[in-house]
Amino acid sequence: MNRFRPSLLVHGRCLHHLQNAGPVCSHLKSRSVIRFSGPDTIKFLQGLLTNDVRRFGEPPCEDNSAIPTPNVASVVVPPMYAALLTPQGRFLYDFFLYRPPQPEEKLDRTGSGPGSGSGGSVEILADVDRSLLDELLATLKKYRLRSKVDIENLAEDFSCWQRYGWNLSGKTPAVEEPEAASVGWGGGVDRSGKSASHGNDVGWLWFKDPRLDCLGFRGIFPSGRSPPLVESDKETDEENYLLWRLGKGVAEGSTEIPKGEAIPLEYNFTGLNGISFDKGCYVGQELIARTHHRGVIRKRLLPLKFLDNNGKEVEGRVAPGSEVINPASNKKAGSVTTALGFCGTGVLRLDEAFKGSNSLIIQGQEDIKVETIRPDWWPSEWFQDQKHTAMA
Template identity: 35%
Template sequence: MELHENLEEEPNFLVEFDSSVSGAFQSHLKLYKIRRKVSISPCSDLSLWAVLPQTAAEGLAKPLLEKGGRPVVLTPDPRAACMGWRLIIQKEDVAQDVVPTAQVRSAKDYHKHRYQKGIPEGVKDLPPGVALPLESNLTFMNGVSFTKGCYIGQELTARTQHMGVIRKRLFPIRFSAPVTAEGISAGATVLTESGKQAGKYRAGEDDVGIALLQSEKIKVPLYIKTSQGHQVNIIPSVPDWWPKANK
């Protein structure tokens, strides 16, 4: 997101990324700055919060700010309205001091919410070199441009979009029983009743998660095996925020 307000100011941008790959991400950006006088550094003095909506209408409404509360950034989550707003404040501040109606919840609650909505995030859900933009529904989340100049992977992405055939997608799934005790390995195979492969499990929290599945098989009974070899049924769903043509 762009921070400067007029052309006379030095341009500044905030880029959100997975903190587990901070070093690799900064090195990747520096690789492409060439000889430009660009400074790249983490903002250790800031903290990021998600202001999640309780209802669909609430997701579109700007959160009520505390009088005198001054967030660094308060902007709609660009991925989908169901993800509410992104709030960036000084690290020493508390979200409730800025958005008084907010209830501070855990990171686990946040991840469960986005898995229920089918929103992938970070290298766990979108493993580098494995996840493809269109299969990951990034076109639905303002994550792919078909008008800008060249970028790595543009040819494959544009060709797939032009053909209009995307056989696999990331779908939100619900387990028939919580699997936290035994766990399911990332990349575990999703199978049909007859034992045919239907896709791969990506990640989850408690009884919800996301999996890359063949679209034609999401309505048939599916199951996955836990790390202990036990069978757990899964129920995929189509998110209500997807474009109607893709439901």
């Protein structure tokens, strides 16, 4: 049996190895962490972001979004994906939001069940794009005005991680990986294991990625130590996580989702659980609501492969921003947004992307064909949108 080796995963040609790899983890050095705290935290974020942040103000409940750890009560608030937009409804920044559990929310006094919750001010951590951290902090503080909310840079204290790959499940770690059975609370606790798993009693856990189950698990953990379920032979470069996402047609961060230009619905934020349509007003909400209720999205982000005339994969020759055209009609289908090896993503017109002729090429590089892929997580109604678009 072939054993997965992270070192083998280099650029697009090793995507095939990744598709068959067991669960692996990547430290997301492209992401950073900020903290919101104070009595107006929920109100402040609710008026800014695309998702309904009020859920973080509700009492925690039993939930299966986290990988359970033996003897730890599963009293959690699942994370949330959201975006901050321009007033014109264009993408600026994305956020993975977490409400850290309070110590008293983990277990009751008997150590056998959920605690009652803190009842105090809500604290929220956000996993954000590191390359634009200073700009993001300045933008948030501009919107803060007189709101009683503190915004702190925790880039040195916490790190962002992703756990993904083939055969990934939400089973109890003791079942999925027996070596994790000692990590937990209560009798027979491995204290070093508990520290690694929960970040000095704060309660850090792996959570299901709030966008799609197929993306795996995501978490924020104290810097300087490995999260639970991470071993030296299972940690791999962040570039491989990018490859994993490219294969699913999921963009992340302001490099892959052009800041000030991208329309979130074209980048599939609805299917990625990143937008609430009944939360009320937020920055940029008017355009998003109008586009959504109009019903048809003519362009969407989708996975691409770059091939030569013989159908062989072409690596490293396509750059982001390259235009994709149909040479038969000389119509522009869209453009490449991200490329790595022979894989990429692009925002393409659906009527051109799925004609079935496989005739799309890169403009100016007519020897490179573009193969479009239908993500299996797309809702069926998006294909109906495609039919309506083709008939229009």
